[in-house]
Amino acid sequence: MILQFIEDYPEDPRGNSCLVLGYLGPGRPLHAVCGMDPSGTLVIITVYFPEPPKWINERNRGKGD
Template structure:
């Protein structure tokens, strides 16, 4: 999966939330429009090729100045972006550095 595929699928409205992603999105009060804006301009910051649920990646995008992280997988037939989790990393600054691009060790 690459950032261009993520952007395309979001622009086409071809994405689905896991129950966990929907709960996290609501808990962090991320509007769907904010998430779409962030994903359409996102970059992959971590890749998880060995994820037991299937290959996935962590992306960072911004809605205005608000950072948004999403862990994304790709479904086939039909091709669709699957959002495993979605959250606002600025609510957990102790976990992130370099403008939310790298985890603190």
């Protein structure tokens, strides 16, 4: 699986985190917000399907977001 970095959230109250894009299959994008705990372990904060109206497509936010 190829993962793509979409956004960085350096000011996240939970600590520095980022939005990663992956695919479950053709045409099935999936977003995961990830961070690192103090020991350097990857922490999955949330996972969701990017859907309108919040997302125009898997890489671009909709209006007002």
